[in-house]
Amino acid sequence: MTNSNEFANKKQSILSKTLGSKTRILLLLIGFWTIFILLSLFFCLDLWAIQQKSKSGNPDNKKAKDYKLKGLYSFYSNHNSVAIKYLKKSLLSTAEDKELCELVALAYLRQNDNQEAAFWFEKAKLWSMASFYRQISHPFEVLPGCESAQLAFMDSSYPFYPIVEVKMNNQSFLFLIDTGSSTTLVDMQLAHKLGINGKEHSQLVLSKGKQTKALLGTIESMSLGQWVIKNVPVLIVEELHRKSNGKECNFQGVLGMDFLSRFNLLLDYPARKVKFHRKNRHAAGLVPAGSRLVAKIPLLLSPQGLCLLQGKCNSKVIFFLFDTGSRDYPLEFYKESSKEFKFSEGSSGYLLDHLHFGSITIHKAKGIFTSVPFGISHPAEIPFCGIIGNSLFHRYKVLLDFDRMVMELFL
Structure with missing residues (x-):
């Protein structure tokens, strides 16, 4: 009887232990699945939040x-x-x-x-x-004196080409006024003559998006008419003499937009002269008495400082680079613009029915297509259409007012 009771007690003890173990395992399994479900729920919520964030943008x-x-x-x-x-x-x-x-x-x-x-x-x-x-402490410093400076266009093989005389070291040199160049330039020969030592290399952006390497240097002093200007940064390039159609146009330097945009200037094509005026003054004083305003054209400056004119075609606002150094064609259209605007083929180029600049409308605007991409990044809201050469506005006195960011055309 005793053995029977001991056996029953042992059996009961074993069953209790087994049941306890199973209970603990069951509880552990329940705990694990609870934690797993909670983590999964948290992960799903976090993933949903990330998806919503990515949809709306960071x-x-x-x-x-x-x-x-x-x-x-x-x-x-x-x-x-x-x-x-x-x-x-x-x-x-x-x-x-x-x-x-x-x-x-x-x-x-x-x-x-x-x-x-x-x-x-x-x-x-x-x-x-x-x-x-x-190393340059006071760049483009105009010494006190006259409010404005006036220079005549020099004779050249190209009509309407704004080449002026600049004096340095008591010598005269020819410089092109070029709104299509981001930077003021001198050729290597002139740099040697003036003792300008190029030190660092830099990239020059040209109007058609081309880039070229050059040396950086400084002109200590230069005279433009009545003005003396100190500490003019320049890029030194191998050669600036350019030939086209058998003609040669000799100039030793270029006054680029880094220089020009620090002043207001009047390009008086009919009188063949240019007039510079200090900024933050009344630029209208540059215009000869009796002149009649015929158009006011908004302008922008690209990050590299190139001059962009606002025009319109088919009610769409477009922008052209104004390049006084472009002598061959009055207009050059980027090929990409042919996808959006309707061109007809003319005898020596392509024609755009109507092109508006301010209150001026150019009917049958003639130009050529260029496949050269514009090498400067810009917002999509500032669409470039092409390049305006200096002959397009040769009938006018052209005022570039960088205080008010506007070009005004006068007759």
């Missing part, structure tokens, strides 16, 4: 893009302090962008703040530009 990235766009528009409008503010905000909201850093540097250059420009060129990894501009 707020920080969107904010950075908005700031960048505002900065670019301000930059194109020549509102440089506003451009700097928004471009810096864009940089704070996103990873460091070398292109944005370069834009900030260029905006500071427009304000003649070379030290800040050098700092931002370094951030853009443009070491040679940073080193060069750090």
Whole structure:
């Protein structure tokens, strides 16, 4: 009997232990599945949130893009302090962008703040530009005196070509006024004659998007009519003498947009002269008495400083680069524009039925197509259509007012 009871007790003990083990295993399984379900639910919710965020766009990235766009528009409008503010905000909201850093540097250059420009060129990894501009303390400094300076166009093989006489070291040299060049240039021969030692290499942007390497240097002093201008940054290139159709046009330098946009200027084609005027003054004083205003055309400056004129075709706003250094054709259309506008073929080019600049309408505007892409990035809202050569407006007195960012045409 005793053995029977002991056996029953052992059996009961084993059953209890087995039941306890199974219970613990069941509880562990329940706990595991509970944790798994909760983690899965949390992961799904997190994944849903990520998907929703990606659908709506990352707020920080969107904010950075908005700031960048505002900065670019301000930059194109020549509102440089506003451009700097928004471009810096864009940089704070996103990873460091070398292109944005370069834009900030260029905006500071427009304000003649070379030290800040050098700092931002370094951030853009443009070491040679940073080193060069750090050495120039007061660029484009016009010595006190006259409010304006006037120069006559020199004779050349090309009509309407604005070549003027510039004096340096008591010697006279010929310079082309070229709104299609981002930078002021001298050829190597002139640099040697003036003792300009090129130190750093840089890229030059030409009107048709071409780029060429050159040496950076500084003209210590140059005279334009009644003005003396100190510390003019220049790029030194191999040769500037250009031939076309058997003709040669000799000039030793180019006054580019980095120089021209610091003043207001009147290109008086009928009288064959140019007049420079200090900015922040009343530019209307440049225009001869009795002149009649016939058109007012908004203009922009690309990041590299090239002059862009606003036009219209089929009610669409378009932009043309105004290039006083383009002598062969009054108009050049980018091939891409043929997809959007209807051209007809003429005897020596292509014709666009109507092209509007301010209150002027050009009927059957004639030009050629060029396949050369414009080598400067720009917002899609600023569509480029082509290039305007200096002969298109040769009937007019052309006022470039960089204070009000407008071109005015007078008869």
